[in-house]
Amino acid sequence: MANLKRREAIAGISFLAPAYLLFVAFLLLPLLAGLLLSIFQADRLNLEFTYVGWENFDWIFNDRRFWKTFSNTFYFIALAVTGNVGLGLLLALALDRDIPGVMLYFFRLAYFLPVLVSLAFVSFIWQFLYSFDLGAINYYVKALGFAPIGWLKDKDVAMFSIVIMDVWKNVGFFMIIILASLQSVPKSLMEAARIDGASSFTTVMRIKLPFIAPVLLFCVAYATIGGLQVYDSIKILTNGGPGDATRSVVMYMVNEAFSAGELGTGAAAALTLLVVISIVIALQLGLARWWRRR
């Protein structure tokens, strides 16, 4: 019997080994190394490390560009979360009714298609659509009699252009998730509201929204965490410009580590981001628990 048990344990560990070793090598160790790296100054060329303590953090916290990229990222998040979750909610509410199958198929296709295609690919399309002189969008802006807009050139507009593309790309994802949760609202609740003569606006405000609040919260947290890591779209559309108007934290980090060669300060920036992400996750979990207990 003991023999059988040992055989099972050996089998279990051997079956797990490939996946776990990959996990340790390419996720766990890099994560720990990142924590360590942030308190060292590393020379990328001859791989020499010098312990510097908090110096890397001191450096980035005193770097005006670091705070600029942080505020850019939060500006992006504020706009993108509102756009993605807000519009996703409106679309889901619109779709949550009797719609013929063929049309539902078409709507799902159209709204969800951009979700599957990476920002790296669609950014090329939008780069041309946004082009100042020859872009499709400015053609119609001019046709309507307005002055052409510097979608990617004007520092007050560039972030909006990135957010518009981001919402176009991601709104379908949030729409699908919110729609699924709307459809799990118990039919009996809706029936009762209908019998009591509640208008559809009241039904949305008093029944549907409170019921799906935890899912909306998840969407906001998910979009925020995604937004904190925004990189591909900005890199291709504006490369952080004009000036530093659209540069994000991840761009700052990549730039520090790979262009300036300061692996340590890059790691410190990454760690700061990890702390912010953890706070967002903790907030979401805490708020969700509070909402359930209420």
Add this chain to the structure above:
Amino acid sequence: MVTFQNSTTSMRVLSAFRVIHWRNVPVMIVLGIGAIFMLLPFMWMFAASMRPINEVYSLPPSFFPKEIQFESYRNVFDSPLPFFKMYSNSFVVAAVTTFGVILTSTMAAFAFSRLRFPGSTLLFASMLLGLMVPPALILIPLFFGMAEAGVLNSLWSLILPGLASPLAIFMMRQFMEGQPRVYEEAAFVDGASYWTIFRRISLPQMGPPIAAMSIIVFTTSWNNFLLPSVFIHKVELMTLPVGLVAMNSAFGAQSLSATMAAVTMSVLPLFIVFLVAQRFIVESVTSAGIKG
């Protein structure tokens, strides 16, 4: 939604002629206009890729190709940068990653849900931690490790990090937990080895999650931009997302139609996957989102 999911194709066509609730028509019209706007960028992409070279920048923009001609597609393949090689790089990386993730994650799921061994709970919990680590944060140590191991500037530097997928292990285990164990137990009593039980009994049951996970892993790998943009500097090793950036600047004056031809070819596999497995993808995203 419910009737749609449970219906066959003929039923689906019939349901289109079901009584349309007239009060829903305005909402449907708004949704329809929105849907067309969602598709416009892709339509413009395709139309631009079909334009003759001397008309690439002419306005107004067109959303339907005036003629079908593949001149710009030929230009993509004739360009100094090896588009075909980039395409095959993307494919190799995505295919190897998908195969590796599916194999290792199903094996791990088998270990976690069918076998008892010391420390399994702790090991599983430690993997869940990995679910929360965003790729951008481990980029620097990864780069460093890849350089140390000497695989920087090779496709392995893109494949290896993709193989560590706690999400796949988590989803596979969740699925296996819901499956009955009696078949595995019967096979064990009959004296089958653990490997045979896994190969012949557990794996064939996991068709649906394997299909869903394959789509997720393949498209994630195909779309990956951050890793190759930092790890790969040789043109002949680039995958499509970073390769397109290099090509876009290399095309020069004719860039618009050639770039759009290259983008069209790059997104084609994603469109095909989506059209074939639309309902499937939407459902897997939904369940992952609701659980998360």
